[in-house]
Amino acid sequence: GNSVTQMEGPVTLSEEAFLTINCTYTATGYPSLFWYVQYPGEGLQLLLKATKADDKGSNKGFEATYRKETTSFHLEKGSVQVSDSAVYFCALSDRRAGSYQLTFGKGTKLSVIP
Amino acid sequence: DAGVIQSPRHEVTEMGQEVTLRCKPISGHDYLFWYRQTMMRGLELLIYFNNNVPIDDSGMPEDRFSAKMPNASFSTLKIQPSEPRDSAVYFCASSLAGDRDAEAFFGQGTRLTVV
Numbered sequence: 001g002n003s004v005t006q007m008e009g010p011v012t013l014s015e016e017a018f019l020t021i022n023c024t025y026t027a028t029g030y031p032s033l034f035w036y037v038q039y040p041g042e043g044l045q046l047l048l049k050a051t052k053a054d055d056k057g058s059n060k061g062f063e064a065t066y067r068k069e070t071t072s073f074h075l076e077k078g079s080v081q082v083s084d085s086a087v088y089f090c091a092l093s094d095r096r097a098g099s100y101q102l103t104f105g106k107g108t109k110l111s112v113i114p
Numbered sequence: 115d116a117g118v119i120q121s122p123r124h125e126v127t128e129m130g131q132e133v134t135l136r137c138k139p140i141s142g143h144d145y146l147f148w149y150r151q152t153m154m155r156g157l158e159l160l161i162y163f164n165n166n167v168p169i170d171d172s173g174m175p176e177d178r179f180s181a182k183m184p185n186a187s188f189s190t191l192k193i194q195p196s197e198p199r200d201s202a203v204y205f206c207a208s209s210l211a212g213d214r215d216a217e218a219f220f221g222q223g224t225r226l227t228v229v
Contacts, residue, residue: 043220
């Protein structure tokens with residue numbers, strides 16, 4: 001079956017530090033990959049996505065590249081801000097293999113301190 | 115569109131009581147998902163519907179849980195009887211079938227506490 005493994009937090013960084021959150025996946029087909037973000041007390045929001053190998057998703061300064069050879073989709077940001085404090089989820093869906101739901105990693109809590 | 119709307123936002127109930135969570139998906143979306151979020155298990159898919167028909171309910175923990183989607187704009191998740199271990203945040207999400215890479219849009223969740 002499909003699964004997602006991401007680094008467990010919590011992660012605490014100072015403002016303007018570089019961020020990497022690792023994510024690897026297992027899928028039977030050729031999945032689409034996503035990063036979702038959850039701010040305190042809210043639902044999940046899509047941060048970025050990539051649908052095929054070597055695609056780079058980007059949004060709000062965050063980036064992730066779909067690496068089929070290493071089955072990875074690591075999230076990076078060059079300079080984090082306090083407002084980036086949230087929980088980040090890596091996820092996949094594989095509609096082409098008939099899997100319509102999102103499979104999530106366990107989430108990584110990021111705290112950015114001034 | 116107002117997005118996915120869930121109600122109530124918070125629910126506190128006593129063990130043994132029936133709890134009903136409600137969801138209104140985004141208009142035009144034909145997939146609807148119910149997820150449960152806990153610290154221990156993260157985000158778990160409970161059930162999902164396509165065009166109001168349940169497709170996969172293998173994530174429903176036990177017979178105390180049931181879900182319905184009587185029409186395209188409304189779904190319920192019912193727990194009867196509720197137990198303290200059901201305490202969690204329950205999310206509803208919807209997406210569009212036609213876009214094979216479509217994102218799912220989440221509601222703000224219902225925080226359920228069973229005492």
